[in-house]
Amino acid sequence: MTESIRRxxxxxxxxxVATLIYFGAAELIARSLDVASAPALVIGQALIPLMPTVLIKSAIAVFGTHDKLALVITIxxxxxxLGAIIGWIGAQRRGxxxxxxxxFGLLPAVVGLSSGAGLVATLPxxxxxxxxxxxxxxxxHLADAPGPGTDTQDQSPAQPGRRAFFGLAAGLSVVGIAAVAAGQSAATLARSAAGTVTKLVLPRPAASAPExxxxxxxxxxxxxxxxxxxxxFYRIDTALFPPSIDAGTWMLRVHGMVEHEFTITMAELLDLPLQEHYVSLACVSNEVGxxxxxxxxWLGYPIRDLLARAKPLSGADMVLSGxxxxxxxxxxxxxxxxxxAALLAVAMNGHAxxxxxxxxxxxVVPGLYGYVSATxxxxxIEVTKFADKEAYWTTRGWSTHGPVLVASRIDVPRPGATVSPKSGDRVVTAGMAWAQHTGIEKVQVRIDNGDxxxxxxxxxxTADTWRQWRCEHTGLSTGTHTVSVRAIDQEGNVQTSERRPAIPGAATGLHERQFTVE
Structure with missing residues (x-):
């Protein structure tokens, strides 16, 4: 290997290494300042709106609720x-x-400033x-030391210089990666703790959820x-780092095609007669099973009452929530x-x-997938028309209305499990079924394409929540079997067996799972 190639x-x-250290140092600075401006987050947040729909869908399908971490790692x-390319250029043109x-390092600061972030956000x-x-x-500088076999009068400093290069490079790489991991872990802990340290004092509900x-x-x-x-609880949204909002300064604006536009503060909202409701939510990107x-x-105020105060005008057919x-x-x-029970919610499971x-x-809106309702x-809140406005996901290929489809899932047995029949030669299968706001009427199960x-x-x-199901099977022979499930809602709609992807309006098909009887 020539000295030129080696260098x-x-x-x-x-x-x-320099790039890894850049990300790591910036991550730790962002965490110490408690600002959501680590370069990986800023770049990621800027990239999300530009990503093609198929890539977003694939990321959610593969990584689920870890899609944001996967994006940070990818960035x-x-x-x-990119650092490797810059280093290659540096071999000939260091300046x-x-x-x-x-x-490259300043790019996230420029993006942050252009989106309205303060000067503090540029410090990471x-x-x-x-x-x-x-x-x-x-x-x-260490790489400039001549390597073994080069035509120099004194090669003795060479190998120590190269050893120092590799030792320092390896150590700093580990430090950079560890700093990114530590920063992301700290951010996760901070977000998890945020709900418990908020100063929001919840009022007693005017209408409590049923026992x-x-x-x-x-x-x-x-x-x-x-x-x-x-x-x-699952989390799928477009925010790499959730907004930090002061409840004391938060306001909701209700406007658009209404007779009376108004804003409401958190203090005013908490003074209203709030209601508690159990509601199941589902993501349109959820794969079968x-x-x-x-x-x-959930604890909140009925959205219909907010809209009644605003008095929507004739011809309005859509609410664009931001x-x-x-x-x-x-x-x-x-x-x-x-x-x-469509709510402007302030609490979840008894806490802010x-x-x-x-x-x-x-x-929180029963009966609709989150992408068209769970902002x-x-x-x-803008009262408008579907013909006049489009929302984030509908511009990316999803349907405009997003009604939840009847669905079911197998939880027991686990995939590939080996089960031993209980007394009476019984094998139990169990899972969940949902058709929010319509309700589940029946769940049916079959083994190996039988009846x-x-x-x-x-x-x-409530009709707005999912239901559990269980089924006992007897007479199963030893060996591998396949269990399938389908649900029927209160209106008689049978869960379809037709397989289709999530775009444009949720994945369909029957959930199946294999298990072995010993």
Whole structure:
């Protein structure tokens, strides 16, 4: 290997290490300042609206609620790749490489400022590039030491110099990656704790949620609970880092095609007669048998009463709700003005909304997928027409109305499980079924394409929540079997067996699971 090739390779390594240190240092600075302006987050948030629909859908399908972490990792890895190119350039043109490195590092600061962020939000990028550029220059200096076999009169300093390069490069790479991981972990902990440290004092509800009937939960080990713990509730949204909103200054604007526009503050909202309701929510990106669905107890004010105060004008047919982070959702006006428990919610499972789930206020609408209804960090409600306005996801190929389809899932047995029949040669299967606002009438189960058998249903909590089911099977031979499930709603709609992707209006098909009887 010639000395020129060797130095080029070392320069490439220097570029990669400098980039990793840049991301790591900036991440720690952002966490210490408690600002959501770490470069990976800023770049990611800028990229999300530009991503093609198929890529977003694929990311959610593969990574589920970890899609945002996957995006951060991808951005850091992509940055390291760009650092490699900058390092390659630096082997011949060091000044140009340094300019490119600084320019890349400053890009998130420029993006942040252009989106309205303050000067403090630029400090992570500025601090990160200062450290990254220094590391780049130090490593290039070490790379300049001649390697073994070069035509120099004194090669003795060479190998120590190269050993110092590789030792420093390896150590700094680990530090950079660890700093990014630590910063993301700290951010996750901060978001998780946000709901418990909020100062929102919740009033006693004017109308409490119904007591959970004894028969609403079936005693089957491994079956998903009727009420989802807040920490386990799925999160799919477009915010890499949830907005930090002061409830004391939060306001909701109601306007558009209405007789009376108005704004409402949190203090005014909490003075209204709030209601509690159990409502299950589902994500349109949920795959057949997926876990992007959950059930919680929500506290809030009926949206129909807010709209009644505004008095929508004739011809309006849609409400465009807007989030503090720029997200929008288009909801049919008739759904928000009928008798369903559509809420401007402030609490979840007895506590103020966690930051991840929309603190201080969000929308909860039974019977619609979240992309057209469940706006978090909501600050704007505009009464308008579908013909005049489009929302975030409808511009990306999803349908405009988003009604929840009847669906079911197998929880027990686990995929590929080996089961031993219980007394009486019984094998038990169990799971969940939902058709929010319509309600589940029946669940049917079959083994190995046999006849459909009716499953036992838990008692219904409300038509807006999912239901548990269980079914006993006898006479199963040893070996591998396939269990399938389908649900029927209160209007007689049978869950379709036709397989289709989530776009434009939710994935369909029957959930199946294989297990082995020993």
């Amino acid at each position: 080029t390779r070392l320069s490439v390594i220097a570029g990669i 850091v890895a992509g940055g390291a790749g 140009l490489a340094l300019v490119l490195l600084i320019g 990028s500025l601090g990160g590039i200062a450290v990254g550029a220094a590391v780049f220059l130090v490593l290039l 959970i009937p004894t028969g609403a939960e079936l005693d089957v080990p491994g079956l998903t609970p009727l009420v989802t713990e807040t920490s386990d 997926g876990d992007l669905v959950g059930n919680a107890k 989030s503090d982070d720029g997200f929008t959702a288009s909801t049919p006006l008739e759904v928000l003005t009928d008798d369903r 909304l966690p930051r991840d789930h929309g603190y201080p206020a969000r929308l 978090k960090w909501v600050t704007d 459909w058998a009716e499953a036992e249903l838990s008692e219904e909590l």
